Amino acid sequence: MTTKARQLAADPSCNLVLEASAGTGKTTVLVERYLNLLRAGVDPSNVLAITFTRKAAVEMRERIFDELRNAANHSEEARRYWRSLRDRPSDIAITTIDAFCLSLLREFPLEADLDPDFSVADETEVPRLTAQALDRAQHIIISLAMRDECVSLLLTYLDTANLRRGLERLLQGRLVASEALRRFLTKGPKSLTLTQVTGRVVQKLRDLFHEAPDGFTSFLANGPIGHPDFKMLSVDL
Incomplete structure (x- = not known):
């Protein structure tokens, strides 16, 4: 990833999709993007960061804390911010997809038509x-x-x-x-009715049957006409 592309990817003012192979620095870019949001004055409790694995979530969270801790050594403003955030570390919520979905279900069980006391099945269940x-x-x-x-x-x-x-x-x-x-x-079409689907299937069948005689003609003309069974078949046809 070029420096310009990395800077663009870390700019929180634009929406983008970052695609790159393993080991190319995606996590580093995402951490920088997260930090840029904080530098712009966004409260961390208003930032939703979701990743696939718990390991990646822990790694990203640790990197963010390391960067904030290091920045506190260079300016009084960064030091004050770090002290305030240090007392509420849970505000930096970096979670997995399944954990985020689970939190939504915990918060809105009735809307999801679930028992409020539901539990998640483990692998043994x-x-x-x-x-x-x-x-x-x-x-x-x-x-x-x-x-x-x-x-x-x-x-x-x-x-x-x-x-x-x-x-x-x-x-x-x-x-x-x-x-x-x-x-x-x-x-596919957004408003496909059963009648339309049936009509298309019927038309496909008609096309197939319409093409069938041509196929038989070609088969009879080019088939193994020397074989006695084929001669009997061709006579029957």
Whole structure:
């Protein structure tokens, strides 16, 4: 990263996305950007800094404190600022994405339709909760089969074990499916109706059937016409 690019990235007066490979100084630039906000008079309690890992959050926070502590040795104003901030270190809140989301849910549980006394499942609880969710989903599908012929037909080809495995794969692939859906929704038409979707599918099928005779003609003309089975097929066609 050039000096000019680094200065631009550290300027809090403009919005930007900083993309760089590992070890190129992203954290250093972000720390400088944070410090520039403080120098501009922004209260640290009004700055939201989010990173991916706890390690990165701790590292960034330590660097900010180190810079402020070092600056206190060079001016009285910086010294006063450091003393005031030293008494309220929690104001410099650098957190992870999941911790930030958790804090929002803690603050607004009713708006999120959650029990205010909710707790976060740890890794040892996830298999049990997953099994419970699969049990409920399987029960719902079996109940639907009693009222829906299509679901009932599906279950005639899937035994309980295969149904369970299929549900597990769907659950494991939920993040991939969510990302694919997000891309579709952001790139596709904003007001696509079921009628429009059906119309497009029907048109695609019509196009395929319209092109089919040309494909058969080409196949018959260029296929292995010396093979006796092919001769019989060509006569039938």
